[in-house]
Amino acid sequence: MTDAATLESQAEQALVPTPNEDDLPRRLSNFATFGDALDYAARGKRGLNFHDPRGTLKRVYPYSELREDALGMARRLIAHGIRKGDRVALIAETGPEFAALFCGCVYAGAWPVPLPLPTSFGGKDAYVDQLAVQLASSDPKVLFYPEEIAGLSHPAAERQGCEGMSFQDLAARPAPDCDLPQADPDDISYLQYSSGSTRFPHGVAVTHASLLNNLAGHGEGMKLIESDRCVSWLPWYHDMGLVGCFLSPIANQVSADYLKTEDFARRPLAWLDMVSRNPGTTLSYSPTFGYDICARRISSQSNVTERFDLSRWRIAGNGADMIRPDVMQGFVNAFAPAGFKASAFLPSYGLAEATLSVTIMPPGEGIRVELVEEERLSGTARDLSRPARYRAIVNCGKAVKDMELAILDGNGKALGDHQIGKVWCRGPSVMVGYFRDPEATEACMVPGDDGKGAWLDTGDMGYMVDGYLFIVGRAKDMIIINGKNHWPQDIEWAVEQLPGFNHGDIAAFSVETDSGEESVAVLVHCRVSDPEERQRLHDTIRDKVRSILGHPAIVELVPPRTLPRTSSGKLSRAKAKKQYLSGEIEPIKLAA
CATH class of the missing domain: 3.30.300.30 (ANL, C-terminal domain)
Structure with missing residues (x-):
């Protein structure tokens, strides 16, 4: 007689991930709304794939199944009294439950608000405080959360006076037929809180048109090919994880493999195992520290050539913090024997207020740096009594589709190449503003005098050279x-x-x-x-x-x-x- 463990093992072996290639012609995010994008992706065979802490495939989730589940969630939300324009807060756990509910909110015309999972530092009270502050800012009708963290999430909902419910409880409710609201490209698709928005949170309001424009820039900037596949451990409550590694694969019809962020923290090399198993070409992003952790986990006695095959890693994206060329070189030194190419690195620059991407390095150019005297970086006169010190500044690439860049001095005067100033950007994917915070919106956005839209003050310092952007640091730091x-x-x-x-x-x-x-x-x-x-x-x-x-x-x-x-x-x-x-x-x- 076959025991349960054997049956489970056989079931796991039978799982086949969604494919890289598909007969469905790829459209680079040229849709009116995100619901339209999911409708189209569901006609193909690609989809999402979820893995356990060791990188073993546990759940295959084609876009066709995601769409069906999302429509069911939309009907449940409407039956529960959620209306177009209502905010719905979601604890962003990497998994099919969050994916279906986020997309269900979009179909229902509600605004999903992804919020963070608890972390290993800070403790229960700090997490409840953070959630309560972000709930007060977004004013949602309901907070949905994974059942296993109800003890942390529900108190925050009670403090704010909104309803709290687990993903599982909502999924168990009936989904009666109803008419779904018609979405407009200028409708808000979701609210995004930046990674630092805890004490004074700013919910970035992103329209369907802004989202799809940025995702098109994402797909075109990376020059997507048929064999591409996304591999990610990034959290879905941060813009790089949510937009770049969840919404972009849907709108650009790319299959994706996921490792939970907490599982990556415990076993970072499982990320590289998943890249190695991809028979096609890989797209995978990480902040600098992710590459650093992996390089440090490999000892001099490790035989990387036996464990990893990184030769098909086409785009190794860098973003979310200052890019360290020394750390990137350390990663190359550690994993070049496994086939990793330094030219795969793709530095980029973005922020939630621009939906995600502002600049992307053209694929294949790798990391390019300029050595800049520290006195020039700080805007002070050179102290000739001390030896010159230099910092390597990383080239973050060129503006994405429809994005304009400007470097301005303190008086708003445009600066030329190699002149350091405040980085400003504008384009269709720049936010319409912070939710219910006109003062904060006015402080960082200035209407253009040529009718082409408002300029966004990114808060970062940098300079341009031949259309490429170099970021120096945060002005406030x-x-x-x-x-x-x-x-x-x-x-x-x-x-x-x-x-x-x-x-x-x-x-x-x-x-x-x-x-x-x-x-x-x-x-x-x-x-x-x-x-x-x-x-x-x-x-x-x-x-x-x-x-x-x-x-x-x-x-x-x-x-x-x-x-x-x-x-x-x-x-x-x-x-x-x-x-x-x-x-x-x-x-x-x-x-x-």
């Missing part, structure tokens, strides 16, 4: 001490070069001292337990930072995993500063 400008990442990256540190172990920001003067504070994860070794480490870091700044700084060692991150995994300097000043981050006491 710049540290100004005694009239001299410093970029925090220059300090952080320099300290990371010391032995024993990982990407994201250091946070630098300005603080006001007891005397009322501004100073630089540098918080550093410390994994050393011996008191004398800690003191030596502190002194080494102090000397390193002083060599960069030209003056002393406050250096604090803090326990590992103390520095906060945004929902996309980026270091949150603003939150680190707030927690440090409030005493929530307690530095390690050094020996007297």
